[in-house]
């Protein structure tokens with residue numbers, strides 16, 4: 001018997017028929033003798049609807065028009081969480097009912113009932129602990145635990161949520177707390193691809209990907225797994241298998257562990273035999289560019305720009321500072337999440353006097369494209385190859401950032417897909 005966590009994303013529980021389909025995957029594992037916890041997302045689109053209701057209730061658009069950006073996201077995060085967490089409550093109850101109707105013992109668990117504890121950073125809370133004693137005891141007696149993903153309980157007894165896509169993190173955290181043998185992430189693609197298969201039809205599925213590469217892929221925009229879930233899986237050594245809920249549930253009377261060639265295993269690098277220099281290409285369109293023109297070129301200016309942003313909890317990603325022409329002034333460009341752009345501009349406008357700049361500009365017409373691969377550690381010249389290929393297509397690079405296993409470039413959003421396809425071919429990833 002193995003202890004398994006199965007997670008079903010929004011499209012896999014989009015309606016009651018899909019929930020029945022998810023249940024047949026659960027039944028297969030239960031019949032194979034495994035103890036199962038199942039984590040569910042809200043029905044596809046439901047969380048977006050709930051977010052829209054929150055914004056409507058807060059008068060988001062009207063306030064923006066009246067007051068500029070200042071109030072843009074200032075609504076009470078704990079009430080946002082109370083509303084948007086409800087989608088998962090629905091699907092957890094429905095799946096428990098379907099499992100019961102198929103003759104299995106099952107019950108639903110909300111975050112607060114487990115409890116899955118988080119900090120109080122509402123809307124993007126971090127998990128601080130998962131108490132699984134009762135849940136595990138019941139699982140071992142044959143009851144399927146159906147857990148509402150995405151939600152937890154914050155100090156002060158308030159419902160919290162883990163950021164968009166957070167059910168992946170619920171599943172991995174639960175798997176870690178249960179010391180589960182595996183965490184199976186069921187989604188609408190049959191694994192992790194060399195790039196988003198919706199953008200590049202020639203992308204191919206990877207049998208295995210290392211935690212580190214998956215972490216870079218996720219954080220650079222591949223939304224197949226939430227970044228935090230990969231971080232946690234890497235830290236706790238949770239084996240994560242990404243696979244499709246739309247493949248036949250029947251595996252000839254056996255569980256997933258007995259089947260070969262299913263999905264993508266996210267695992268330690270040393271389990272992977274064959275390795276390309278570049279394993280995948282990721283892209284993100286949700287960043288925005290901020291440029292400060294003519295700031296003083298002297299010590300302390302960067303701190304004056306970035307400290308107030310940090311205080312406002314705004315994360316900065318890429319940063320470029322131009323070489324000064326006259327030795328006195330320079331331009332500074334950096335990126336933030338698009339959702340934070342209005343707030344970032346506001347913070348910088350308020351700090352105009354202390355920073356001292358001529359003009360401030362913000363734009364969302366940008367995309368970040370990244371090549372990722374652990375092979376870069378031992379191969380020189382990847383960046384040069386990448387820049388030449390983009391230049392040949394006439395794609396201008398506005399900023400660059402690198403890590404040991406990643407190179408990212410910031411480009412005009414209009415060229416995002418071309419850049420992804422170009423790099424996918426360049427690094428030999430197109431399926432043959």
Ligand code: ADP
Pocket residue numbers: 008009010011012041165186187188189191192193194195196197198217221222223224225280
């Ligand atoms: P779920 O609702 O199951 O959590 P998501 O929509 O969050 O599913 O994630 C799955 C989607 O991630 C796929 O439909 C695919 O378009 C996208 N995706 C982006 N990059 C990749 C990649 N490298 N491999 C697989 N899927 C990817």
Ligand code: ASP
Pocket residue numbers: 009010041042047048087149150163164165166167168
């Ligand atoms: N339902 C939440 C969302 O749409 C969490 C998830 O699907 O993982 O972001």
Ligand code: MG
Pocket residue numbers: 009165168223224225226
């Ligand atoms: Mg997801």
